[in-house]
Amino acid sequence: MEFLLVVAFALLVVFLYVRNVRLRRKYPPGPRAWPIVGNLRDLARGEHRVFAEWRLKYGDVFTVWLGPRPAVVLNGQDTVKEALHKHGDIFSSRPDLFLWRRTIRTRGKGIATAPFSREWKETRKVALTWLNAFGAGKQSLEPTIVQEAQDLVQVFKDKQGQPFDLTVPLSLAASNVVCSLVFGRRFNHDDERFCRLMEIQSRYFRSNASAQALNVYPILRHVPSVRRRMEEVVTCSDELRSFVIEVIQEHRETFDPNNIRDVIDGFLLEEHQGNRVLSELPEDNIINAIRNLFLAGSDTTATTLRWALLYLVMNMDVQRKVQDEIDVSLRKQTPSMLLRDHLPYTEATIREAQRIRTIAPSSIPHETTASATILGHQIPAGTFILPNLWSLHMDPKYWPDPERFDPTRFLDADGQLAPGTESFLPFSIGPRRCLAEQLAKFDLFLFFTSLLQRFTFKLPEGAPPPDTEGIFGFVFSPKPFEICAIPRV
Numbered sequence: 001m002e003f004l005l006v007v008a009f010a011l012l013v014v015f016l017y018v019r020n021v022r023l024r025r026k027y028p029p030g031p032r033a034w035p036i037v038g039n040l041r042d043l044a045r046g047e048h049r050v051f052a053e054w055r056l057k058y059g060d061v062f063t064v065w066l067g068p069r070p071a072v073v074l075n076g077q078d079t080v081k082e083a084l085h086k087h088g089d090i091f092s093s094r095p096d097l098f099l100w101r102r103t104i105r106t107r108g109k110g111i112a113t114a115p116f117s118r119e120w121k122e123t124r125k126v127a128l129t130w131l132n133a134f135g136a137g138k139q140s141l142e143p144t145i146v147q148e149a150q151d152l153v154q155v156f157k158d159k160q161g162q163p164f165d166l167t168v169p170l171s172l173a174a175s176n177v178v179c180s181l182v183f184g185r186r187f188n189h190d191d192e193r194f195c196r197l198m199e200i201q202s203r204y205f206r207s208n209a210s211a212q213a214l215n216v217y218p219i220l221r222h223v224p225s226v227r228r229r230m231e232e233v234v235t236c237s238d239e240l241r242s243f244v245i246e247v248i249q250e251h252r253e254t255f256d257p258n259n260i261r262d263v264i265d266g267f268l269l270e271e272h273q274g275n276r277v278l279s280e281l282p283e284d285n286i287i288n289a290i291r292n293l294f295l296a297g298s299d300t301t302a303t304t305l306r307w308a309l310l311y312l313v314m315n316m317d318v319q320r321k322v323q324d325e326i327d328v329s330l331r332k333q334t335p336s337m338l339l340r341d342h343l344p345y346t347e348a349t350i351r352e353a354q355r356i357r358t359i360a361p362s363s364i365p366h367e368t369t370a371s372a373t374i375l376g377h378q379i380p381a382g383t384f385i386l387p388n389l390w391s392l393h394m395d396p397k398y399w400p401d402p403e404r405f406d407p408t409r410f411l412d413a414d415g416q417l418a419p420g421t422e423s424f425l426p427f428s429i430g431p432r433r434c435l436a437e438q439l440a441k442f443d444l445f446l447f448f449t450s451l452l453q454r455f456t457f458k459l460p461e462g463a464p465p466p467d468t469e470g471i472f473g474f475v476f477s478p479k480p481f482e483i484c485a486i487p488r489v
């Protein structure tokens with residue numbers, strides 16, 4: 001009996017080995033992977049840094065193994081553009097991840113996690129149409145953002161130059177812009193419901209990050225400690241979902257097709273008018289789409305601003321130049337996008353922050369819908385794709401000494417913004433590129449300029465320089481740090 005068991009086990013190992021060798025031949029080459037864990041042990045050192053080492057060894061297209069799942073990593077601007085842009089119809093789906101399935105309930109519905117389909121295209125189009133209709137990325141939204149920026153200035157002033165963590169006030173301000181567009185209302189920074197919501201959102205991001213192992217090994221859900229993490233993700237997700245359902249319901253009850261108030265009303269109008277695709281979809285579609293906008297809308301912009309301020313306190317000469325430019329071009333005027341051309345160094349500083357610390361280093365995972373050839377490598381249909389945006393932004397060919405914070409990289413010899421920057425795609429590219437790129441650019445410019453116009457940011461007396469290594473979560477963010485906002489006179 002024992003002998004038979006040993007033989008069976010040996011046969012299983014041989015079978016798995018042969019299967020693995022065959023499977024590996026179907027994908028571009030990459031680092032040696034271990035059985036069961038694949039390359040996860042190496043990736044724990046920080047995937048963007050490990051990818052940089054492997055790019056040198058295996059080239060711009062290589063395969064890593066996330067446990068038993070192969071993932072093809074695309075590096076460098078030519079590769080990423082060729083795949084996501086030129087072959088956008090093949091490289092624009094999303095994988096079916098265990099945690100997404102558990103939290104989103106109806107796979108295929110909504111925007112950010114939906115596979116490439118007619119329904120996703122239509123839902124994205126409707127969201128974009130109504131975001132634009134309410135001024136996203138346009139002059140008409142400026143007063144809303146400026147109002148949020150002024151409230152933020154007041155919150156910072158109330159700190160009276162004492163050290164504080166910027167995370168919560170920045171997230172509330174950025175989130176409020178999205179709430180105005182999507183829900184038709186904003187919240188005070190001390191509104192209980194809003195603060196609760198933001199707390200759930202940040203718990204959702206944290207728990208989601210700590211439960212990622214489930215996407216690789218769903219079987220771990222039977223291990224009590226992992227199960228508890230999964231339950232935390234699902235609980236937070238359900239609470240956010242209930243909030244969105246409640247707001248959509250309020251909108252349904254007061255809906256007037258002649259008075260469209262926000263993006264939710266925009267979706268209801270499409271349904272009301274019998275939009276051929278949307279009206280056939282379950283309620284989950286609008287719930288997920290609205291949830292996507294809400295979740296994507298706060299941490300992204302707020303984290304970019306945190307990175308920017310972190311680098312400014314470490315580079316006080318850059319901070320002074322930004323302030324000098326703002327003082328000369330704006331004097332005491334309220335910041336406006338119309339004046340962006342007069343503030344090239346300020347805009348270049350924002351871009352440099354986006355380059356040096358990309359908040360989505362491997363974008364959101366993509367999946368191929370058909371087989372394709374990229375740089376001579378055959379990539380099968382249904383392959384998990386990681387577009388390595390970090391590799392573009394840290395490519396020494398385009399950005400010499402890439403770890404040096406230097407906004408002048410984005411300026412020409414006359415100190416103006418250089419047109420058509422190469423190897424820079426913080427919002428990704430192709431059919432899946434960020435839906436709200438224009439809105440985010442407005443947010444970043446107006447918040448950043450308003451803050452630097454009114455404050456000098458410094459590290460607390462005697463504090464060590466903040467860590468620039470960052471932590472992975474929903475986005476790649478700085479480790480918590482405190483800062484002093486000293487009012488400028």
Ligand code: HEM
Pocket residue numbers: 111112113124178292293294296297298300301304359360363364365387426427428429431432433434435436437439440444
């Ligand atoms: C600095 C701010 C932001 C950055 C750097 C950023 C970056 C990105 C990136 C890299 C992606 C993935 C694209 C891909 O899969 O190839 C993405 C997707 C997305 N972003 Fe943003 N984003 C920002 C702000 C926002 C805001 C404010 C919103 C909403 C109001 C938003 C909504 C979305 C949505 C809905 C998607 C999914 C698009 C789809 O799957 O079709 N983003 N963003």
